[in-house]
Amino acid sequence: MSSKAPQSRTTVVTFLGAVVRPLGGWMPIAGAVDLLAEVGLDAPGVRTAVFRLKKNGWLDSVARDGARGYALTDEADATLAAGDEVIWHARRPADLADGWCIVHFGVPEAKRAQRHQLRAHLAHLGFGNAGTALWIAPARMRPAAERAIAELDLAEHAAIFVGGYHGPQDLTELLYGSWDLEAIDQGYRDFVDAYGPRVDELRGLRGAAAFAAYLSVVDTWRKLPFRDPGLPSEVLDPKWSAPEATELFERLVALLEKPALKHAKTHWPQP
Numbered sequence: 520m521s522s523k524a525p526q527s528r529t530t531v532v533t534f535l536g537a538v539v540r541p542l543g544g545w546m547p548i549a550g551a552v553d554l555l556a557e558v559g560l561d562a563p564g565v566r567t568a569v570f571r572l573k574k575n576g577w578l579d580s581v582a583r584d585g586a587r588g589y590a591l592t593d594e595a596d597a598t599l600a601a602g603d604e605v606i607w608h609a610r611r612p613a614d615l616a617d618g619w620c621i622v623h624f625g626v627p628e629a630k631r632a633q634r635h636q637l638r639a640h641l642a643h644l645g646f647g648n649a650g651t652a653l654w655i656a657p658a659r660m661r662p663a664a665e666r667a668i669a670e671l672d673l674a675e676h677a678a679i680f681v682g683g684y685h686g687p688q689d690l691t692e693l694l695y696g697s698w699d700l701e702a703i704d705q706g707y708r709d710f711v712d713a714y715g716p717r718v719d720e721l722r723g724l725r726g727a728a729a730f731a732a733y734l735s736v737v738d739t740w741r742k743l744p745f746r747d748p749g750l751p752s753e754v755l756d757p758k759w760s761a762p763e764a765t766e767l768f769e770r771l772v773a774l775l776e777k778p779a780l781k782h783a784k785t786h787w788p789q790p
Contacts, residue, residue: 530560531568533738535577535591536599536606538783544596547586550786558731584788606741607772610645610749610761613657619684620661622646622654622668624677633671640667645748647697655697656748691754698748704756706743707764713739715767718774725778733779736771 534555539546548569552562569589572578577595581588591599622641626634638648644663646654656664658681668677684690694700714721714736721732747761 528568528571530555530558530734530738531565531572533734533741535572535595536602536741537734537737538780540591540596540599541780542784542787544591545581545583545588547583547588547787549586550788551588554730554783554786557727558734584790586788602741602745605744606737610744610747612752612755613659613749615751615753617658618682620656620658620664621649621680621682622664622677623680624652624668624673626652626673626676630673630676633673637667637671637673637677640671643745645745647694647748649693649697655694657750694750694754698750700750700755703743703746704760706746707760710740710743710764711760711767714771718767718770721771722774724775726782729775729778730782733772733775736768736775740768 534551535546538554539551548566551569552565555565556562569578572595573580573589576592577598578589579592581590624634624637626637638654641654641656641664642648644656644660644667646656646660646664649655654664661679661681664679668674668679684693724732743764752759
């Protein structure tokens, strides 16, 4: 597990996606506090994170079997489901023949806040910055770009193009300048270095130890594929470490998920 202290909100979000959602979308607050204490979160931090998630429309207060708790809202369930496609299946490499999605926008100063929001949203989606107000991603990201622009009501200030790249600049050079791919690759390498030597140790874990290890693995991993734009393998360094890291993550999940969820269920009300 990481030596860094866990952050309450991000770890609680990981807990909602990796534990609460598979267990039916509801959690007892007392049981959640006890479980998250096993990974180093204190009760006030957990309750504050839960309060903020409730305020943001992610949780509804729902009691079950006499226990106070919270249920995921439809909005939270949809967001976590979309995230699962990235987290659990990583960013599958795009097909180079499908081409690229280019987003260009010229947002007036009066809408500066929305301009910053659009930049942040595109970066979060995995777009790279290829120039002033020019963002690039594999063509499959077009629907996501359209949603981001529509949600911010910036349709009249943006243009989206999809097509092939025809130079003259070397495509790999262009892409490595649009994303910090070396940092993304290093993140994958750090994951392999941290967990690769521990596979045998983690294989036999049960109970609280399995739960803590599982949540640590998922919490560490989930940030990595979101940073990865899923570029075609042809344009990446031959030593790109995402495939090795993804294979390791899948092995760890296969080892830890079942005993971790079994332990978590003991903190739910028993019929």
